[in-house]
Amino acid sequence: MPKSQAPAAGGPPTETGRPIHSPQRRWVVLVVVAGSLFLAGIDLTVLHVAMPSVSRDLQPSAAQVLWIVDVYSLALAAMLVTCGTLGDRIGRRRMVLSGLLAFGLSSLACAFAANTAQLIAARAALGVSSAMIMASTVAIIRVTFTDNRERALAIGVWTSAHSVGATLGPLIGGLVSERWGWGAVFLVNVPVVAVLLAVGARVIPESKNPVPRRWDVLSVVLSVVGLAGVVYALKQAGEHAGINAVFLVSALVGTVLLYVFVRRQRTLAEPLLDFSLFSERRFSTATVCVIGCFGSYVALLFFLTQWLQQVGGYEPLQAGLALMPLAAANAVGAVAAPWLAGRWGNRAMLTAALLLFALAYAVIATVGDPGRYGTLLAALLAAGFGAGIVMTLGADVIMSAAQPERSGEAAAIQETSFELGAGLGVAVFGSVMTLVYGSVIPTVPGLGPDQQETVKESFTAAQELMAHLPSTTADAVLEAARHAYDRGFTTVATIATAGLVGTATLAAVMLRPRKGDAV
Structure with a gap:
């Protein structure tokens, strides 16, 4: 990162x-x-x-x-x-x-x-x-x-x-x-x-700021509880295959608290998070790029490890080793990003890198097969390289867009955007995965209604049930679960592809140089 x-x-x-x-x-x-x-x-x-x-x-x-x-x-x-x-x-x-x-x-x-x-x-x-x-x-x-x-x-x-x-x-x-x-x-x-x-x-x-900012406890509570409410609502939607009362209440409460948090930051003399920085279009655009890219990257890491093990039958160590090219390409992209930006500019490279990452996701969605690692390898290298460029240049644009005297606040938002992207990426895509898995898994002959519901809960629940079933039925359950998980992963990859293309379009339009801009 x-x-x-x-x-x-x-x-x-x-x-x-x-x-x-x-x-x-x-x-x-x-x-x-x-x-x-x-x-x-x-x-x-x-x-x-x-x-x-x-x-x-x-x-x-x-x-x-x-x-x-x-x-x-x-x-x-x-x-x-x-x-x-x-x-x-x-x-x-x-x-x-x-x-x-x-x-x-x-x-x-x-x-x-x-x-x-x-x-x-x-x-x-x-x-x-x-x-x-x-x-x-x-x-x-x-x-x-x-x-x-x-x-x-x-x-x-x-x-x-x-x-x-x-x-x-x-x-x-x-x-x-x-x-x-x-x-x-x-x-x-x-x-x-x-x-x-x-x-x-x-x-x-030991060191302290001689004139520290005020620590606003209410802002802390509003931000933490509001974020938790929204994320809980997302997970409820995925687990229960749609909207229910818990989802509505959690989403409403979380959204209202986050809205109050933002309003409060705009009125405080010393806000916990200064949202006025987002009025600068380069700053806000780069922040969106970082959140979208890092969220998609961490989600890819997470779901690939599950996909390789649960659909491809990889051992944990094999799955970890299989992801090393993705990580290595990410490091290469991060190191190469300043040179590439110096040659073609931040806007062009951010847009191109986001599109490359989107293309890699699209390849995984359409032809990805854990049994054909050669095809998967090319997509992993492209995804890692593109994501590495975006993370580095996005962070650089965030810092360069802020005034020097506000670099500390910009850096705090930048760091928060990485971690928030990681959390929201897994939350959003994970809920989609759970929703798709439960909705597409076929009915397995020989299972009772309760057993069928257990299989729909998750891949792991299906595996637990298999231990208590005859071998023929257990094999059918495993095949159904693998099919459903594969469909869920394909759906996640397709949505991530569309999101990255949208983010690339945003970067291409909003980072267009204007008079006095450095990008």
Whole structure:
């Protein structure tokens, strides 16, 4: 997830705190903060290949599966700006160390969760812990590295750490879960957190903003509860195949709360999130591009891992390895993006990269076959390369569109857009997948009405039922479930293709240079 900046957690670098003069100590500080972001990136994707085994053990509903996966990124997105503002007040060192401690404890809670509700709650706590870490680390880098050249290098290392973590997440999840079970993917965090805490407590300098922004508790509540309501409504629609009373109430309450949140931010002298930045068309367009692209990318990672295992019969490690070309191409696209933009311009490259990503999704939707990995490989390389370009250039346009004195606020919105895109991508596409799966699965001869309803719930529910059926009927159930899941994945890929084409059109039109524009 390449990003040009990160949440500044408090405006211009007029921080209090003692500069670090020892070069060795400065780079140790960077190792600590980059290591913490590496862990945060891993946990964004580490469960993707382990979800089939989680489903077999805990037997969550289709909606609960989506909550397990994306409550982490949604909690992270909802709390990033809040934790940055709070870190300005209580001290960035204290915030990061507290976040690391909470991250370790939340990882233990995830590893030993005995039921679905416990795992969802622990994953949410893990997301809040990551927000505590991410919101203050870049401000610590600014205090630690006073030389502009060193600071630029340090921020580059810092941003790449999260991308590398998210890239390696599926592979690590496959390696660990296949050998020791899904709970072990969280235990990996604990010794790393212990080392980061021990070293960080010794080397990270304390710093605060001498004039911190006001921490508006009501805004925090409105944003978190409103976002949760909307996402819950989406999951209800998918699980129950349409609109019901719970969906209507959740959607209405969530939408109203988010509307009140936006109105409140426009009236506050020191808003939690300054929406006036969105009046700049390049800023708002680039934000939409980032949310749409990263949401589609994380959803692709998630559903491909499920598709390869449940339809293609891949083992978790095989699924993780199969996604490595996607991740590698994403890294290449991110690195090549500045050079490509320098040659053809941000607008042209953003549009072309979004269309390339859309084309890759279309290929997966029309000819994708987990049994024919060669065809799938070309689409994965194209998807990764296009997404890498969009993530890097989108972040760059967001930062360049904002005035220099508002770079901290722009960076916070930029970072939030990545995490919000990840959460909403899985929520929206996951609900579509669940809806399609339940509606297209054929009636299997030999099953009673209750058993047929069980098969419609999810692929995992169908697998659980198969263990209690005669072999011929079990084979028919497996074939029906694979067919339905494949249809659901094809539908998701088709919708994502249309969305990416629409986003590319938006970029081509709205990023057209006007007098005085840099794009």
